[in-house]
Amino acid sequence: MNGEIYLRKCVKNMVIKLTKEQAKERMGKLMSEIDRLRVLYHVKDDPAIDDVVYSSLMDELRSLESMYPECKSDTSPTGRIGGNPLDTFKKTKHKVRQWSFDDLFNYEELIAWEEKVKRMMQKTSVSDRKLEYCCEIKIDGLKIILTYEQGKLITAATRGDGVIGEDVTHNIKTIHSIPLELKYPIDIVVVGEVWLPEKELQRINQERAQRNEVPFANARNAAAGSIRQLDPKIAASRKLEMFIYDIDFLENYEQYFAMPQTQTEELQRLQKLGFKVNPISLQCKNVEEIEEMYASWVDKRNDQEFAIDGVVIKVNDKVIQEVLGYTGKAPRFAIAYKFPAERTTTVVEDITVQVGRTGVLTPVAHLASVHVAGTTVSRATLHNEDEIIRLGLKIGDTVVIQKAGDIIPEVVEVLVNMRTGKEVDFDMVTECKKVCGGEIVRDVIGTKGNEKSVAYYCKDKNSFAIQKEQLRHFVSKKGMNIDGLGEKIIEQLMGEGLVSDAADLFELKIGDIDHLDRFADKSAENLIDAIDAAKEVQLEKFLFALGIRYVGEETAVLITQNLMKISSKEITDLRSLVTVFSHVDCERWQSIDGIGERAAESLVEWFTNDKNAHMLERMNVSGVHIKITEVSDKNNGMSGKVFVLTGTLASMTRDEAKEKIRAAGGKTASSVSAKTDYVLAGENAGSKLKKAQDLGVKILDESTFIQLMN
Known part of the structure; x- marks a missing residue:
């Protein structure tokens, strides 16, 4: 058509008439506009245009490139x-x-490390320069090096051995936050970390599960696996991201901008060049400020969309960096302050079975002591027999254990290639019978698809093991809170025949125990004083302490707050408690919102048991007195409000705060949801605070909470 083309556009069905030169010019305009939108959307997370328009511009560019490939x-x-x-x-x-x-x-x-840096500075020409630090959250991803010549991306490579890496340019180009061409024709080498968003990892693993493929263990593995694909379409489908944090080489820049003089300025320059940088960085004046930043992120590390495993600390002054230089393998001016590991390997030395207060039998792995998540652990839960079978676990196996925050350590993987042939199978049934001293009961506790999950229980509810666990639960902090009654003391008192149930504790005298091992005159007196002090107890704590199956802390509170729903008769002591509760049927228990069928059946069974009634009568005679918190009937706006507590409070314990909430007519919950009215946030508040912020839940500090309760 005499060098002219007709390009049909989707927008308003326009037809644009262009010569080859005009098409080339328009292709340049399209590339500039598309790149501007890319920066807004993928780098600054501030989309200024919808996907339809972006796609339309891309479609037009593709059409022009297909008609004039020589101009591409x-x-x-x-x-x-x-x-x-x-x-x-x-x-x-x-x-x-x-x-x-x-x-x-x-x-x-x-x-x-800082002292070492200062000593080296004193020996050089930079002794009088100000020592400050640039600190960034350390992304747990895959290190990639990008090389630009005259502003154009030439290669993207993995770290490799530090000298030679693998060319992965075809995959890196699929990451939209990486510019293919810079605004200035400079020569530059930048370094950064490729990472995969947590939501994207979940999506990928769901798809892999549907295809019966092994899921990625973590986001870092998924990112590395994506970059090492020979087909770039696979990497493109996984929505990878990249943060750039260093300039390794820079030439032909002088007419466009000045060389950054600090690490902080370098991050700012990278952002101005169109790179996406880590939004979490801080300039620190000293190690105290570094430690404060580090501590603030330890508990929040799992709340981000990217995996983080520490804080990278760099001397901020570029001149000092240059003087300090490198060792044979690492920079002297920078260091990684790693978070406590949440996963590590160890050996399972034995597997035993422990008995819960309800008689449930749980296998426990005894480990070679190992440091994980900031603590030393030597035990890990195995949940039930199904978990042992799923893991294929044997005594003597080398395993991966995982611990996050206050979560009980658990075994997540068996390293079968580490086996020697001396490992021993674990027989759950045999071990359970040993612990119970008799028969056991097998109970289905849940189903998933066609598979059933089972638990074992001691058939004899009066076995030594169950009685010991019931007593441990009874005296625990959330129960009767009796100081000095640890597992060894309880076991000793039971072994001497002094205690077999909770009522026996309140009948003890100093002379009963002062002759026993571990008991001098004073320690015997202290224990009896602690038992006497526990005789005055809130009803909800007492009900929890009884260890009734399916009656936890919150269920005990619900019962206390709704006594009038189950009976019109007044409860003043343990004798009247038995009289009232023994006549409440399942239907009446379930009239309390939050109490289900299982809890109701368990309550009926417990309070109609003559042995339990006799035990409570003995406690009543011994002077155990229950206190019922009066719920405020004032119109204070707290009735029915749901509170979630997180962090450490300065002027009260969490239990004391919960009592104030309940006294005001409010409720407490363990997790934040759309139904939460308030989150009380103390020091070192964790993920609950972030979730509250995301959901727009009202957040109270301690002083505001106290004012509200008053």
């Missing part, structure tokens, strides 16, 4: 996803050697 730019955004799969990865030599960081794990090591 090497850095066209249409080339992000495409091309045929590679046969193999090529090796590429880095322009600048790549280093890894040395690690430190506690404040003492941080202080020692």
Whole structure:
């Protein structure tokens, strides 16, 4: 058509008449606008245009490139996803050697590192320069090095051995937050971390499960697996992201901007060049400020969309960095302050069975002691026999254990390749019978698809093991809160025949125990004083302490708050409690919102048992007195309000705060949801605070909470 083309546009069904030169010019305009929108959406997380318009501009660019392929730019955004799969990865030599960081794990090591830096500064020309730090949250991803020549992306490579890496440019181009061409024709090498958003990991693993493929263990593995695909379409489908944090090489920049003089300025310059940088960074004046930042992120590390495993600390002044230089493997001016590991390996030395207060039997792994998540652990729960079978676990196995925050450590994987042939199978039934001293009961506790999950219970409810666990629960902090009655003391009192149930505790005298091992005159007196002090107890704590199956802390509170729903008769002491509760049927118990069928049946069974009634009567005679918290009937706006507590309170314990809430007519819950009215946030509040902020739940500090309760 004499060098002219007709390009049909989807928008308003327009037809645009363009010559080859005009098409080339328009292609440049389209690339500039598409890149501007890319920066807004993928770098600044601030989309200024909807997907329809973005797609329309891309469609037009593709059409023009197909008609004039000779005019297509090497850095066209249409080339992000495409091309045929590679046969193999090529090796590429880095322009600048790549280093890894040395690690430190506690404040003492941080202080020692700073002292070492100061000593080196004193010996050089930078002794009078100000020492400050640039600290960034350490992304647990895959390190990638990007090389630009005259502003265009030439190669993207993995770290490899630090000198030679693998060319993964075809996959890196699929990441939209990475510019294919910079605004200035400079030569630059930048370094960053590729990571996979947590939601994307969940989506990928769901798809892998549907295809009967092994799920990725974590986001880092998924990101690394995506980048090492020969077919870029796979990487493109996984919505990877990348944060850039360092400039390793820079030339031909002088007419556009000044060389950054600090690490903080470098991050700012990277952002101005169109790179996405880590939004969580802080300039710290000293190690105290570093430690404060570190501590504030330990409990929040699992609340981010990207995996983080510590804080990267760099001397901020570039001149000092240059003077300090490198060791044989790492920079002297930077260090990684790692969070306590949440996973580690150890050996299962034995598997035993423990008995709960309801008689349920739970297998427990005894481990070679190991440090994980900031604590030393030697036990890990195995939940039930099904879990042992699923893991294929044997005594003597090398395993991966996981611990996060206050969660009980658990075994998540068996390293079968570490087996020697000396490992021993575990027989759940035999071990359960040993613990119970008799027969056991097998109970189905849940189903998933066609599979049933089972638990074992001691058939004899009066077995020594069950009685011991019931007593441990009775005296626990959330129950009667009797100091000095640990497991060994309870076992000793039972072994001497002094205690067999909770009522026996209140009949003890100093002379009964002062002659026993572990009991001098004073310790015997202290224990009896602690037991006497526990005789005055809130009804909800007493009900929880009884260890009735399916009656936890919150259910006990619900009963206390709704006594009038189950009976019009007044409860003044334990004798009247038995009289009233023994006549409440399942239907009446379930009239309390929050009490289900199982809890109702368990309550009926417990309070109609003559042995239990006799035990409560003995406690009544011994002077145990229940207190019933009066719920406020004032119109204070607290009635029915749901509170969630998180963090440490300065002027009261959490239990005391809960009592204030209940006295005001409110309720407490363990997790934040759309039904939550208030979150009381103390010091070191964790993920509950973030969820409350996301849901728009009202957050109270301690002083505001006290004012509200008053």
